[in-house]
Amino acid sequence: MITAIGAPMTFSALILTGGRSARMGRDKALIDWDGQTAVVRVASLARAVGAAEVFTVGRDYGLDFIPDPAPDAGPVGGLLAGLAGIRARGEDRALVLAVDAPTLQAADLAPLLAAAAPGAAYEGLPLPMVVALSAVPREAAYDWPLRRLVERAGLTAMPAPPGTLARLRGANTPEELAALLAQADGAGGA
Numbered sequence: 001m002i003t004a005i006g007a008p009m010t011f012s013a014l015i016l017t018g019g020r021s022a023r024m025g026r027d028k029a030l031i032d033w034d035g036q037t038a039v040v041r042v043a044s045l046a047r048a049v050g051a052a053e054v055f056t057v058g059r060d061y062g063l064d065f066i067p068d069p070a071p072d073a074g075p076v077g078g079l080l081a082g083l084a085g086i087r088a089r090g091e092d093r094a095l096v097l098a099v100d101a102p103t104l105q106a107a108d109l110a111p112l113l114a115a116a117a118p119g120a121a122y123e124g125l126p127l128p129m130v131v132a133l134s135a136v137p138r139e140a141a142y143d144w145p146l147r148r149l150v151e152r153a154g155l156t157a158m159p160a161p162p163g164t165l166a167r168l169r170g171a172n173t174p175e176e177l178a179a180l181l182a183q184a185d186g187a188g189g190a
Contacts, residue, residue: 011093011113011130013046014082015039016075018058018068019100023173028100029061031177034184038102039063049106049113051095057082070142075127076149077142087133093119098127101170103184108164120156125168131155 017029017039024031029039036044039061046054055064057078058071066085070077079096086094095113097104109128112120118135121128126146135153150157160168171177 009093009113010052010091011050011095012053012055012086012089012091013043013051013095013097014066014079014086015042015046015054015056015063015097015099016058016078016082016127017056017061017099018071018075018078024100024171024177028171029056029059031102031171033102036102037061039099041102042097042099042104045102045104045106045109046095046097049095049109052091053086053089055082055085056099057085073142074144075146076140076144079146079149080136080140080142083131083133083136092133094131094133096127096129096131098170100172101128101167103167103170103180104128105167108161108167111158111161115156115158118154120158121150122160122168123157125160126150128168129155 031038033041043054043063055066057066058068066082068078068081083094112130115130117132119131131153137152140149166180166183171180
């Protein structure tokens with residue numbers, strides 16, 4: 001758990017799973033990564049970095065789940081639904097992850113988790129992000145692009161650590177999947 005001024009900073013994790021996976025041609029959450037589905041792998045990472053609770057948002061994969069009332073509205077719709085769900089549980093900070101980035105590592109998330117309020121994302125990449133719920137603009141709309149939400153929330157844009165871009169971007173197409181698998185194989189497994 002990341003601490004600031006000696007006090008633990010708790011957070012919940014939201015895994016966005018609501019996309020149609022149209023470019024991939026199959027459900028990205030169910031792709032096998034070294035014996036685990038992507039969604040289980042991302043949830044395990046969230047727990048490993050200290051998430052108090054982990055939720056999927058968009059689709060139910062047998063983990064704790066927050067439904068998206070507008071599933072085809074885009075990722076901000078799922079994000080807003082997830083944030084409302086964890087706010088109702090008393091949480092005030094979220095780690096937001098994409099299900100299609102299952103090769104992320106704890107070290108990739110550490111700078112974001114250590115960032116001061118209102119939170120952070122990597123330059124040019126809206127996910128993963130850490131965000132204080134109080135920073136999310138009240139006027140945020142389901143059809144906003146994620147980048148607009150990141151900007152309007154005032155999140156710090158951090159440079160991506162060297163060698164992490166492929167893991168941070170994840171895989172949205174079969175070609176990106178093959179490249180990410182090859183990179184994971186070259187690094188000793190996914």
